[in-house]
Amino acid sequence: MDLQGEATIPAPPHEVWGALQDPEILKNCITGCQEMERISETQYQSKVRAKVGPVRATFSATIQMVDIDEPHSYTLQVEAMGGAAGFGRGSAQISLEDQGASTRLKYLVSGNVGGKLAQIGSRLITGVSNTMATQFFKNFVGLWNTQNDTHSQGESNG
């Protein structure tokens, strides 16, 4: 699965950077996120309830930040275990472009799934991921109380 997209956030990069590291903000912006705990400078532990087609599960995810170049770019490496539902693994490259009062955020995600997710959800996973990303940025941009249309639609190719 590959997914990419971008969003404009009405705040300067250093502010966006800070918000993106804040576990409470992340928890509130990720649909189905039940827990988000920062366990070190660069590591998070999270529980997210998600539904991919007929597969529903709570995923325990470990998230590792690497290649950090504050406040310009970083990469997230994610491993999510869903027990009987299978697993997901992937990475997201995130870059922040300074546009004065606002920030242009670009993301490039690649990943794969296994177990039941792969058997019956593989063709749905890109759509679900896209929806979750769109919802995340809608919520995230909403923190600054601006219009929703600042987030341009993500593109994907599965």
Next chain:
Amino acid sequence: MATETGIGASVRRKEDARFITGSGRYTDDINIPGQTYCMFVRSPHARAVISNIDTSEAKATDGVVDVFVGSDLAADEVGDLPCGWLVKSKDGSDMIAPPHPPIATDRVNYVGEPYAFVVAESLEAARNGAEAVNANFQVLDPVLNLRTASESDNIHDNVPSNRSYDWELGDKDATDAAFERADHVTSVDIVNNRLIPNAIEPRAAVGSYDAAEGAYTLYTTSQNPHLERLVLAAFVNIAPEAKLHVVSPDVGGGFGSKIFVYAEETAVIWAAAKVGRPIKWTADRVESFLADAHGRDHVTHAELALSSEGDFLGLRVKTLANMGAYLSTFASSVPTYLYGTLMAGQYKTPAIYVEVQALFTNTAPVDAYRGAGRPEATYVVETIVETAARELNMDPGEIRRRNFIRPDDFPYETPVALTYDTGNYEASLDRALDLVNYQGFAARKAESESDGKRRGLGFSCYIEACGLAPSQVALSLGAGVGLFESAEVRVDVTGSVTVMTGAHSHGQGHETTFAQLVSDKLGIPFENVNVVHGDTNRSDYGLGTYGSRSIAVGGSAISKATDKIIVKAKKIAAHMLDSQEDQVSFDDGIFTIPDSNESLAFAEVAFSAYVPSNYPLEELEPGLSEKAFYDPANFTYPAGTHICEVEVDPETGCTEIVAFVAVDDFGTVINPMIVEGQVHGGLAQGIGQALLEHGVYDDDGQLLSGSYMDYTMPRADDLPDFTVDTTVTPCTHNPLGVKGCGEAGAIGATAAVMNAITDALGVKELPMPATPETVWRAASGG
């Protein structure tokens, strides 16, 4: 006796009344008081080391009774799942069968392999418990490519090159010599696509343990409950056979996938004693896709040596056969003795040499699936023969006719270990050419072309060796069990009859066919014969149903037992009629003696056997019940010609089967309607393989075709109106002259369809399934 219900009559299937009214009794319909439910936790990885499994959270989940992992079974000395057929390599060494614990212990080797299971008060609780099992894996690179599997990492310790065996059959030197003097050599590269069986009823098991008796009862969806019991007793060490009762009640389709002894019923019956309560497991459809044994999956290179006139001089076949991650129950026999031995087909090819390497990959185990080796062999032979005809500009029917074994050549010994007893291949070919209107094909093709379509015709003159099997032949070739069949014919006091058979019906209609056979022989009403199968406490040890063996072996056993009934009944009748045994005639249910108008009905004699007032008790035991075991002298050899006509739309790549003719020789036919139904079902599966079905793993070993969203089953609108007919050369070595019909459709159809499509497109080869995309690319020149 020719009657409306006797041999040769299309009697409607008596079992269908309960099936179509929802009154069938399948394994999942069995509920035992105190029953618990089981859920398996399956590997999400194709190849990984199990670092640890934490079941504490699962055990604490509401409603969970217990959670078991592989080491629990190992600690109890539960044995591995065995492979029941020992194949030897070229160098004489035994095949290598890696350990196959029912529940994985240290490693998992395919996606879907169970590594834990949860027993709970309800299915929901079992699911919740399964979700709470936490395992850590060290993921390894999987071995997935059959072509490179022998050069990849070793999946199992002690299985170098991931090779179970490197087998050969036939005379290599004679075959090489044939190629040296050939005028023409045709070669083909073939992939026989992986199929997933998809019986309509998923596998299921209900296991219970009676502590007072120290005895187990297992209801399960098995095609051969006695074999299930034997393996669970002798290899898995559950209990002695006498303390293990296995029942296969109504079973909704098998196609081979329910022959095997699997992890799930093994775990269920073992755990029933551990938790002291009955346990039920029913697979969901995704589990069926992941963990039923798959079928086919060969890569083959074949060469045919010919004279310039089109005589077949020699055939060389080299095949890689995918075994999946472990050797399933009969996996080793499928690409060897059920494959290499069929390479003569219907032809007098004098020299044949077959080499097969069986390789392990990190995929679900592969074993017998409808036809089991014979569809793969037919696909090789009939693809290369059709290709040779095109290369030599010969008519595809005529090149076959030229090379056919002729009626006066029988019994015919092939260069690949079989002796065909009888057949008339030209009769089937001629009938099929007639039914498809071969003469009119050129005009039909021209008409299609004027519509922008392409029309093609494909032949498949298949043969199969079935009626498995002469025990001594099978045992000498490595089989671990005899392959006879048992029967008991029990005449009741009032003259009705109960027939116990070791064969098992899971859609074949045995309750009807066997009743026809017995009612015909005894001259009693069809309704008075009841057929019992699928219960180890009721039938003698038998071998179940697969390999189109039920009528040829099981039916013959019933015939033999019925003959014994007639012999004894004649003795009783002689006494009652005050005559001699050799004076008594029995016909149409009536005993008569010469020069007398006295006669006795069958029911009168039966009554006398149980109420022996006028009975020779000093010479004859009372009662009228006989058993027989029948071990066939040879395989049976059904054969026939399938011709498929397709119209391909080069713009869309869509293939329409516009005609499909199947002319089969099954020997004597007991119930033509049931036979036709079996042919229809087989053709649907053969066509499904050619056009639609494909089991696909991605590069990580994840099963992509793991549901009906991605695995395409044939539907009614994918199939044409079949034109089905039979020719008859009765089998020479069984009492009924029958050959068996269960697999023929799936064996013959695939090659006919693919030959028709390559004919339409004018291409040599096309991978299966021939989806619209594949066909469109070929039609567009790549």
